[in-house]
Amino acid sequence: MNVDNPLGLPGGTTPRGPGYIDLASLSELERRMATELSTALATTTYEIRDKLSEVMPGLFLSNGLIAQDLPALRAKRISHILNLAPLEVPTTANFYAADHIEFKAISAKDEFDYDMMQHWSESREYLDRALKQDRGRVLVHCQAGINRSGAIAVAYMMVTRRRMLIEAAKSVKRKRYQLITNSNFQLSLVKFATSENLLGKPAPPRRRLSPTPYPAASVPTDEFAATRWPFGGKGKPAVLFLHGTFAPVHKGHLAAL
DSSP states (O other): OOOOTTTOOOGGGOOTTTTTTGGGGSSSHHHHHHHHHHTTTOOOOOOOOOOOOEETTTTEEOOOOTTTTTHHHHTOOOOEEEEEEETTOOOOOOHGGGGEEEEEEEOOOOOOTTOGGGGHHHHHHHHHHHHHSSTEEEEEOOEEEEEEEHHHHHHHHHHHHTTOOOHHHHHHHHHHSSSSOOOOHHHHHHHHHHHTTOOOOOOOOOOOOOOOOOOOOOOOTTTOOOOOOHSSTTSSSBBBOOOOTOOBBBTTEEEEO
């Protein structure tokens, strides 16, 4: 990857806002963990978006459409809403008032150079308060339920459960399937994990097993071979030999000369 142009933009220029994280600023360990995180979050299915995913007890993740589905919220007994995309999903406290659902909005952007973790402290304070209430069940959402809300959910699991970065990300992804596709948000989580002493260590390299050589079979050559040794002995492949017509091959298949 080109560190100065990870998006491969024409002219080699990458937009750099205040939240942009340059790969060159990461330590060697952080770069290795960033690679592992990217692999762990690689999208393998698109099965998901329109549902409430309980990523840890009482903490749900979803998109803006489901956040406005009051029957779905009632079915999951949601008591609190954290909207991280009020510009795209313009809900208000009045929308949920009849169902006695508490509401909070934090305006965040899903952009490559945006610092999502600037909203961590405010988000955590609200989530803590919601989950400490009797029967508190909180939905955190953004527009798609992938990047903004996903980053906060992973960070919350890391800190409250003392889970290492990769473990927390995999745990949330198992429930949500598609998660944190914004690469700068991934790097933000790496930096956040370092600050919380939750970065962890890279997985050991996998051992590559050498193929076991297949033992050569000793093939009988006399004309009675087919009747005397048609199926092979212990530890030997089955060999079929018909004198003068076919060549012997493994597993009983015949090959014409």
